[in-house]
Amino acid sequence: xxxxxxxxxxxxxxxxxxxxxxxxxxxxxxxxxxxxxxxxxxxxxxxxxxxxxxxxxxxxxxxxxxxxxxxxxxxxxxxxxxxxxxxxxxxxxxxxxxxxxxxxxxxxxxxxxxxxxxxxxxxxxxxxxxxxxxxxxxxxxxxxxxxxxxxxxxxxxxxxxxxxxxxxxxxxxxxxxxxxxxxxxxxxxxxxxxxxxxxxxxxxxxxxxxxxxxxxxxxxxxxxxxxxxxxxxxxxxxxxxxxxxxxxxxxxxxxxxxxxxxxxxxxxxxxxxxxxxxxxxxxxxxxxxxxxxxxxxxxxxxxxxxxxxxxx
Numbered sequence: 262x263x264x265x266x267x268x269x270x271x272x273x274x275x276x277x278x279x280x281x282x283x284x285x286x287x288x289x290x291x292x293x294x295x296x297x298x299x300x301x302x303x304x305x306x307x308x309x310x311x312x313x314x315x316x317x318x319x320x321x322x323x324x325x326x327x328x329x330x331x332x333x334x335x336x337x338x339x340x341x342x343x344x345x346x347x348x349x350x351x352x353x354x355x356x357x358x359x360x361x362x363x364x365x366x367x368x369x370x371x372x373x374x375x376x377x378x379x380x381x382x383x384x385x386x387x388x389x390x391x392x393x394x395x396x397x398x399x400x401x402x403x404x405x406x407x408x409x410x411x412x413x414x415x416x417x418x419x420x421x422x423x424x425x426x427x428x429x430x431x432x433x434x435x436x437x438x439x440x441x442x443x444x445x446x447x448x449x450x451x452x453x454x455x456x457x458x459x460x461x462x463x464x465x466x467x468x469x470x471x472x473x474x475x476x477x478x479x480x481x482x483x484x485x486x487x488x489x490x491x492x493x494x495x496x497x498x499x500x501x502x503x504x505x506x507x508x509x510x511x512x513x514x515x516x517x518x519x520x521x522x523x524x525x526x527x528x529x530x531x532x533x534x535x536x537x538x539x540x541x542x543x544x545x546x547x548x549x550x551x552x553x554x555x556x557x558x559x560x561x562x563x564x565x566x567x568x569x570x571x572x573x
Contacts, residue, residue: 277316277319277320278316280349282313282341283341283344283345283348283349284302284345285298285302285309285313286338286341286342286345287345287349289325289334290334290342293331293332294330295309295332296330313325322335322337323335323337323338324337324338325338367396368397368558369398369399369400370397370399370400370420370558370562371402371420372399372400372401372402372418372420372421373402373412373413374402374403374409375409375421375422375423375425376423376425376471377501379423380403382422382438382520382545383401383422386565386566387401389565390561394561409421409423409548410429410432413432413548414550416550419553419559420547420548420549420559421547421548421549422546422547423546423548424518424543424545425473426546426548431550431551432550432551433549434546434547434548435546435547435548435563435567436544436546437544437545437546437547438545438566439543439544440518440520440542440543440544440545441518441519441535441540441541441542441543442480442516442517442519442536442540442542442543443516443517443518443533443534443535444480444514444533444534444535444536445508445514445515445516445525445531445532445533445534446514447508447509447510447511447530447532448530448532449511449530450511450532452466452534453532455534456534456535457534457536458535459488459537460484460487460490460537461490463490463514464491464493466492466493466494466513466514467493467495467496467512467514468480468495468513468514468515469496469497469498469504469508469513469514469515470495470496470497470498470516471497471498471499472497472498475495479516479541480516480536483541484536484541496513505525505529505531508531509529509530516536517533519533547563547566547567
């Protein structure tokens, strides 16, 4: 009954219990004497004793009894010790986590992907990033796949990975990876036999692309429009898998980065072809807000993205 009464009073007056009390009980239990406990806590023995006597006086209890130089905890002391062992690790973990946040060593990295091929490149960066920053979560926000700029401005993401940066005030884009955009055709398509694809070769083809504005599509702005050519049909598809199945079935053609095309050629009946004599050479860009205050882990991500050799 005494312990139950003490627990009720303890709960009602919990504000009187401070972390220092719990640390003292834990130190006394670990070291056995007041002198050793005080040394471990960088306190004088008198300061330690005064702190505990004040607590004992408030609750009208005794937390320990002396047996020579050693200390024996009372029932009340053992109760408070058990609470100290339960609560202190949690509080210390909170302290450590908050310090990691303050130092920029913990948090969540939110990355928007504006194109599916960029995802393949990003996986290599993230793989190393997770090893370098084990306390940082990574959230790849694919739902902004075709509206990354608004997500960046609205602070829904921290970085935008895109091959087609838009010049706007408040956002900086840095190139992080070079690649060549190539045409993907079915092995059954007559274009599969050509070494180089000319713009006129596509006027009788159905062109598949992701749902991006025409003036941002490389195949148009860097290849077709300069020759005053257009495909017979242009269809947009969000699913990369469906797009590639249609191309493999010779229902149309599409464009993809060269590194991704090399992988597709291993598993699908498709061929990658250079667009024009010199090809279409592109970059993947990393976009961020100009007013963004970078944490340490965000700086680490930028360094990895910039220095990664890329997908071979």
